[in-house]
Amino acid sequence: MPLSMYQACVPVFIRGLTVLAALLEKGAAHAAAAGADPAGLIDARLAPDMYPLSGQVQRASDTSKFAVQRLSQVEAPKFADEETTFEQLQQRIAATIEYLRGVSADKLEGAESRKITLAFGDFRQEFQGDDYLLTFALPNFYFHVTTAYGILRQAGVQIGKLDFLGPYPQS
Amino acid sequence: MPLSMYQACVPVFIRGLTVLAALLEKGAAHAAAAGADPAGLIDARLAPDMYPLSGQVQRASDTSKFAVQRLSQVEAPKFADEETTFEQLQQRIAATIEYLRGVSADKLEGAESRKITLAFGDFRQEFQGDDYLLTFALPNFYFHVTTAYGILRQAGVQIGKLDFLGPYPQS
Numbered sequence: 379m380p381l382s383m384y385q386a387c388v389p390v391f392i393r394g395l396t397v398l399a400a401l402l403e404k405g406a407a408h409a410a411a412a413g414a415d416p417a418g419l420i421d422a423r424l425a426p427d428m429y430p431l432s433g434q435v436q437r438a439s440d441t442s443k444f445a446v447q448r449l450s451q452v453e454a455p456k457f458a459d460e461e462t463t464f465e466q467l468q469q470r471i472a473a474t475i476e477y478l479r480g481v482s483a484d485k486l487e488g489a490e491s492r493k494i495t496l497a498f499g500d501f502r503q504e505f506q507g508d509d510y511l512l513t514f515a516l517p518n519f520y521f522h523v524t525t526a527y528g529i530l531r532q533a534g535v536q537i538g539k540l541d542f543l544g545p546y547p548q549s
Numbered sequence: 550m551p552l553s554m555y556q557a558c559v560p561v562f563i564r565g566l567t568v569l570a571a572l573l574e575k576g577a578a579h580a581a582a583a584g585a586d587p588a589g590l591i592d593a594r595l596a597p598d599m600y601p602l603s604g605q606v607q608r609a610s611d612t613s614k615f616a617v618q619r620l621s622q623v624e625a626p627k628f629a630d631e632e633t634t635f636e637q638l639q640q641r642i643a644a645t646i647e648y649l650r651g652v653s654a655d656k657l658e659g660a661e662s663r664k665i666t667l668a669f670g671d672f673r674q675e676f677q678g679d680d681y682l683l684t685f686a687l688p689n690f691y692f693h694v695t696t697a698y699g700i701l702r703q704a705g706v707q708i709g710k711l712d713f714l715g716p717y718p719q720s
Contacts, residue, residue: 380661381552381679390683424595425702490551503717508552512561514714520691521713527692528699531596542692543685546674 445515616686
């Protein structure tokens with residue numbers, strides 16, 4: 379059986395957000411061990427005009443919940459983008475995962491052919507559901523998880539590639 | 550119709566590598582405009598124990614070609630990881646895309662249930678083909694493309710999110 383839209387989407391985002399939560403835990407522990415203000419790490423960024431760590435987490439949350447909302451038509455919760463502590467970022471991730479867990483596979487049946495229109499600033503694009511997932515939502519999601527990882531790693535947090543990939547079930 | 554393994558894999562990697570090639574072009578142009586030695590940018594990294602830009606490109610190439618080789622059983626070309634110039638990195642990407650283009654969709658039929666075993670150092674994991682693609686190959690691929698983007702952006706190359714997402718067909 380080929381891939382279902384659900385399989386390529388909901389559990390993939392839950393997995394990525396779970397990884398992100400674990401990375402942030404290591405970030406918080408790193409700041410605590412160094413006696414540093416965690417706000418410094420939460421505000422760290424790779425370039426002056428890129429989002430800081432908090433923004434990367436907010437965008438990973440948005441990318442996943444909006445993708446699933448657009449594909450499933452199940453309304454996602456709204457968040458105010460006001461997180462400034464590790465605890466609040468963890469709550470944001472947990473609330474996003476809770477929404478994703480509540481979307482059942484049948485809600486994504488036929489989502490591959492759903493028409494999706496995006497418009498942000500100058501960017502306007504119509505997609506078919508499958509192209510939207512594969513060429514917009516997934517790369518965008520991984521962009522933000524990876525950039526969060528890069529910010530933490532650059533700040534000296536002891537994380538490695540296996541932390542990014544996350545645990546796998548024992549086979 | 551749900552997603553095929555081919556669709557979630559070969560064109561996705563080709564698209565990501567095409568984006569990476571365009572990012573590197575902007576990197577090379579940036580170094581040239583600044584009168585800087587391009588080697589400085591090619592050796593730049595986000596953390597001392599992470600791969601430099603060249604290594605990110607090599608790993609994006611490997612992740613995509615090995616994934617398709619494992620899933621399709623079509624042997625991929627071997628590369629020596631000796632690229633030290635933008636031109637050589639572009640050749641590496643082009644050769645990877647050429648291999649991917651040569652793998653036809655029928656070679657990936659049934660790949661979702663193929664058993665795939667990975668073993669690198671302490672990491673050993675058995676996957677079913679679909680889980681391998683969704684939880685290992687795709688995140689790993691995007692990790693390297695995004696990290697290359699982060700290195701370039703941190704170095705001051707004028708790129709933005711739309712450069713990472715890449716062009717979409719007009720609808």
